[in-house]
Amino acid sequence: MNSDTDLSGPLRPSFESMKARITLGNAVTLFAVLVLAALALATPGFLSMPAIRSLVTTVSFTGCVAIGMTFITLSGNLMSFSLGASLSAATLVFVATLGAGIWPAILAALLFCAALNALQGWIVGYFRANPIIVTMASFAIITGVATSLTGGRGLYILTNVAAGLKGNLGPVPGPFAAFAICALIAQLILSRTALGRRIVLTGTNPRAMLAMGAEPWKAVVWAYALAGLFTGVAAVLMAARYGSGDLQHGIGMEYSAIAAVLVGGTAIEGGRGSFLRTFLGALFIAVLQSVLVLRGFSTEWQRFGMGAVVLLVILLQRK
Amino acid sequence: MNAIREKTAQGQSRDPLLSMRGIGKTYGEVRALSDVSLTLAAGEIRAICGENGAGKSTLVKALTGIVAPDKGEVWLDGAQVHFAAPKDAQAHGINLVSQELSICPDLTVLDNIWLGALSLPFLHRRADLRSRAAEVLKRLGAEHIALDGLAGHLSTGERQLIEIARMLARDTRILILDEPTATLSDKEIHVLMSALKSLRAHGTSILYITHRLGEVFELCDHATVMRGGTVVADLPVAELTRDRLIELMLGRALGHMFPEHHIADGAxxxxxxxxxxxxxxxxxxxxxxxxxxxxxxxxxxxxxxxxxxxxxxxxxxxxxxxxxxxxxxxxxxxxxxxxxxxxxxxxxxxxxxxxxxxxxxxxxxxxxxxxxxxxxxxxxxxxxxxxxxxxxxxxxxxxxxxxxxxxxxxxxxxxxxxxxxxxxxxxxxxxxxxxxxxxxxxxxxxxxxxxxxxxxxxxxxxxxxxxxxxxxxxxxxxxxxxxxxxxxxxxxxxxxxxxxxxxxxxxxxxxx
CATH class of the missing domain: 3.40.50.300 (P-loop containing nucleotide triphosphate hydrolases)
Known part of the structure; x- marks a missing residue:
């Protein structure tokens, strides 16, 4: 096993592997990236430093949620509709616990968000409930409870305690550095830990896991818990950036995250994908949004653009 | 049974119904078929035997228009034909029953039989369809299956028969069966065998692909043995033995299929x-x-x-x-x-x-x-x-x-x-x-x-x-x-x- 990627052995027609390498999807993806890059460069104001800083900062928030979403998709459970709501709730938890200090508040937000999603993962995994329905119901429950507890008002950070989270890491905005580190950690979990391999194997064939005596539901719970954890990171970053915990923070977030996951090329049916792909997918989506904004498209047309991209990607994923 | 054999023998003497000559197919650098020829007479059942990868399925795909061969000719009724798509092969009465059945459990047997029939006019008389479906089932010796029953209530073996009936309703002259008994019980296999024998007696030709050697000897008249994309033998089944067939398929004698038994007792x-x-x-x-x-x-x-x-x-x-x-x-x-x-x-x-x-x-x-x-x-x-x-x-x-x-x-x-x-x-x-x-x-x-x-x-x-x-x-x-x-x-x-x-x-x- 020196060259483990060598498929040129006499066994399989090289036709098969060629098909895998040069698919229509790959070609179109490359084309789309080039078109978007050209558009972005031709858009006045795109290449200015403030615009780029703002772009990479916003992409960090959706990006962290997209990383979380990738775990759920990989585990074979399509997507979660409640990550945005979890994020909102976690920003509230963060601000509410900030009195105890910055680190306890971060810990509380992360654990809260992880537990909230692990619970959904347990319902999906253990009872084999439909993930779409479970997460949609959770979205309603989380939003409902949070609204009634806060009366719909945001919580504001009145002290300077979270200011450190808004800083820069050299020339790189802090949130973007956090996003990049999250992507690396997630990729490490995926490809180098037994848990990561379990999540992928469960995503490709839960029945085979069960037949192996491997308790696929546990892998699903972990996938959701990790999804919550990385969404919690986004919550902390957002709360610090905007100085508030607010139910508005997460609105529509899961949608951008799903788009990023799919554009990145993670298979919607599970078991195939990576976080580097999601990282690039999130960048793609952010650049697209930014170009649409800078070119003066209204919010409605921005939404149209995003929806069209997601549809296109789903069509291209078909073999 | 004798009558059937005679009919088969007659069929051999005339020009074959189907003849594939020198078929070749290459995928990339891999030669899936090279110089494959076979003939099929009216009312003949021909087994295609070979290990996985021998080229059986590519051959079937070439015959049913799923893949286009690079080389060779296909002759039907003494005229050369080209199949660019599965529907061309169907139009010539060549139909495949694959391993995965495509029966809709929520439709009736009658609807399942006519499902996907290209020749069906938009307006048609249902009574007509009934009688033709009933006739087809009769030819299969499956009159006991009710036309109005839901297909979902049938056993796997009966569904297989419905699938075959569907092909017959499309005026199939050459029926191709790919491992039809893989998921059947012994009794169902028996029923299928007699149905196929009955079809043969009615003049339908069958290409029968199977791993189960017993079925070759029970059912088939001729055997085409493939190995590595070529035909290594084309023989009347009567001239074959089980061991010889295995040897031809493997290219070597099998030796012992089963290892020694464990005799000693213990706790x-x-x-x-x-x-x-x-x-x-x-x-x-x-x-x-x-x-x-x-x-x-x-x-x-x-x-x-x-x-x-x-x-x-x-x-x-x-x-x-x-x-x-x-x-x-x-x-x-x-x-x-x-x-x-x-x-x-x-x-x-x-x-x-x-x-x-x-x-x-x-x-x-x-x-x-x-x-x-x-x-x-x-x-x-x-x-x-x-x-x-x-x-x-x-x-x-x-x-x-x-x-x-x-x-x-x-x-x-x-x-x-x-x-x-x-x-x-x-x-x-x-x-x-x-x-x-x-x-x-x-x-x-x-x-x-x-x-x-x-x-x-x-x-x-x-x-x-x-x-x-x-x-x-x-x-x-x-x-x-x-x-x-x-x-x-x-x-x-x-x-x-x-x-x-x-x-x-x-x-x-x-x-x-």
């Missing part, structure tokens, strides 16, 4: 005591010693598979007591069964046997991911080394390790499903359902060898199989089952085919 190693599975098995008790292969056998639905699944922990609504190596195995807890040394090799490879979308090497080391703590880092290099070692022990060629598992043959997939259990010495009992279903002769012998080697290390195998030749060949102890109960248990040498078949079909005669 009970694994035991099931009064196991009940509601609706599937009643009062099943058995015991196995170290080194033994025990086989539960019976017709489809006899409960053997269910017993195996209970031991694997995959059935929760059972009761009874199971012990392995003096430790009790709780029911319905697959993870506990695994920790106690039970491993399960499913008969349904794609669905729960292997991870078909993952590379082969990952399948071999998949248990490592399960056994280890989640946060522990995995050493991919070490795992690949381990996979290579397991591949060697499972007689799987190392160059297949990076290949996507779904692209491997059934035999190689089964080697993965079995081989992943033998690496760490923790497995004590391997459970198998239909261990060689859909696996060609050569790989089959290798899998039997693996099973025997595993048992010789002080372990045991409990398997369920409805392939009676396999049961007699591999098992040291056989328990025959009928309607969820064990009829009788035999040691090797005390059981023959007649007795086995009597047990699994008419257990009451046994008591008389």
């Amino acid at each position: 009970t190693f694994f035991a099931i005591d009064r196991l009940n599975v509601p609706g599937a098995a009643h009062n099943v008790s058995l015991s196995v010693t170290k080194g033994q292969i025990m086989c539960l056998t019976g017709q489809l639905g006899c409960g053997a598979d269910e017993v195996i699944r209970v031991v694997a922990g995959l059935v929760s609504h059972a009761n009874g007591r199971i012990t392995l190596d003096d430790a009790e195995i709780p029911l319905g807890r697959p993870e506990v069964a695994r920790r106690r040394g039970v491993r399960f090799v499913s008969g349904d490879r794609a669905e729960e046997g292997v991870f078909i979308d993952r590379p082969a090497w990952e399948n071999l080391v998949a248990p490592r991911f399960v056994e280890r703590g989640g946060a522990k880092l995995v050493q991919n290099r070490a795992l690949r080394g381990e996979a290579a070692m397991l591949a060697d022990r499972s007689t799987l060629a190392r160059h297949r390790l990076p290949v996507r598992t779904g692209d491997l043959s059934g035999g190689n997939q089964q080697k993965l499903a079995f081989g992943r259990n033998i690496g760490d010495g923790a497995a004590k009992l391997i459970l198998m359902i239909e261990p060689t279903r859909g696996i060609d002769v050569g790989a089959r012998a290798e899998i039997y060898r693996l099973m025997r080697d595993f048992c010789e290390q002080g372990c045991a195998i409990l398997m369920a199989s409805s392939d009676f030749a396999e049961v007699l060949g591999i098992a040291d102890v056989v328990a025959t089952m009928f309607r969820g109960e064990i009829v009788k248990t035999y040691k090797t040498g005390h059981l023959d085919m007649t007795r086995l078949i009597a047990d699994v079909t008419h257990p009451e005669e046994e008591n008389a």
Whole structure:
């Protein structure tokens, strides 16, 4: 096993592997990236430093949620509709616990968000409930409870305690550095830990896991818990950036995250994908949004653009 | 029967109905078919035999317009034809019944028969369709199937007949069957055989692809044997013997299909005591010693598979007591069964046997991911080394390790499903359902060898199989089952085919 990627052995027609390498999807993806890059460069104001800083900062928030979403998709459970709501709730938890200090508040937000999603993962995994329905119901429950507890008002950070989270890491905005580190950690979990391999194997064939005596539901719970954890990171970053915990923070977030996951090329049916792909997918989506904004498209047309991209990607994923 | 034979002989003397000449097909650099020729007369059943990868399916695809051959000609009724798409072949009356049936369970039998018929006009008389469908069923000897019943209520064997009826309703002259008996019970196979014989008597020609050599001898007039994309023999079945056929398919003599039996007795190693599975098995008790292969056998639905699944922990609504190596195995807890040394090799490879979308090497080391703590880092290099070692022990060629598992043959997939259990010495009992279903002769012998080697290390195998030749060949102890109960248990040498078949079909005669 020196060259483990060598498929040129006499066994399989090289036709098969060629098909895998040069698919229509790959070609179109490359084309789309080039078109978007050209558009972005031709858009006045795109290449200015403030615009780029703002772009990479916003992409960090959706990006962290997209990383979380990738775990759920990989585990074979399509997507979660409640990550945005979890994020909102976690920003509230963060601000509410900030009195105890910055680190306890971060810990509380992360654990809260992880537990909230692990619970959904347990319902999906253990009872084999439909993930779409479970997460949609959770979205309603989380939003409902949070609204009634806060009366719909945001919580504001009145002290300077979270200011450190808004800083820069050299020339790189802090949130973007956090996003990049999250992507690396997630990729490490995926490809180098037994848990990561379990999540992928469960995503490709839960029945085979069960037949192996491997308790696929546990892998699903972990996938959701990790999804919550990385969404919690986004919550902390957002709360610090905007100085508030607010139910508005997460609105529509899961949608951008799903788009990023799919554009990145993670298979919607599970078991195939990576976080580097999601990282690039999130960048793609952010650049697209930014170009649409800078070119003066209204919010409605921005939404149209995003929806069209997601549809296109789903069509291209078909073999 | 004689009349049928004469008719066939007549058919041979005239020009053949179909003749394929010098067909060649290359995928990339791989030659799937080279210079393949075959003829088919009206009312002839021709077997196409060969191991997986011999080119049988490519040949069928070339004939049905699914792939276009690079070379060669296809002649039908003395005129050359070209099939650019499946519908061209259908228009000439060539139809394929593939392994996966396409019966819609929520439609009636009548609707299923006419489903997808291209010749059907938009406006048609339903009574007309009824009578034609009834006539087709009659030709198949399946008049008992009600046209207005839901297809979902039919057995697998009956669905197969409906699928064939659908092809006949489309005026099929050449029927191609790809492993039609893979999922049928013995009785259903018998019904199918007589249906096909009846079709032959009516002049329909059949290309019959099968792994089951017995069917070649029972049913077919001629055999085309393929190996490595070429035709190695084209003979009347009457001039063939079973051993000769295997030799032609493999390109060598098989040697011994089955390894030696394990004779020595010992203390009970694994035991099931009064196991009940509601609706599937009643009062099943058995015991196995170290080194033994025990086989539960019976017709489809006899409960053997269910017993195996209970031991694997995959059935929760059972009761009874199971012990392995003096430790009790709780029911319905697959993870506990695994920790106690039970491993399960499913008969349904794609669905729960292997991870078909993952590379082969990952399948071999998949248990490592399960056994280890989640946060522990995995050493991919070490795992690949381990996979290579397991591949060697499972007689799987190392160059297949990076290949996507779904692209491997059934035999190689089964080697993965079995081989992943033998690496760490923790497995004590391997459970198998239909261990060689859909696996060609050569790989089959290798899998039997693996099973025997595993048992010789002080372990045991409990398997369920409805392939009676396999049961007699591999098992040291056989328990025959009928309607969820064990009829009788035999040691090797005390059981023959007649007795086995009597047990699994008419257990009451046994008591008389």
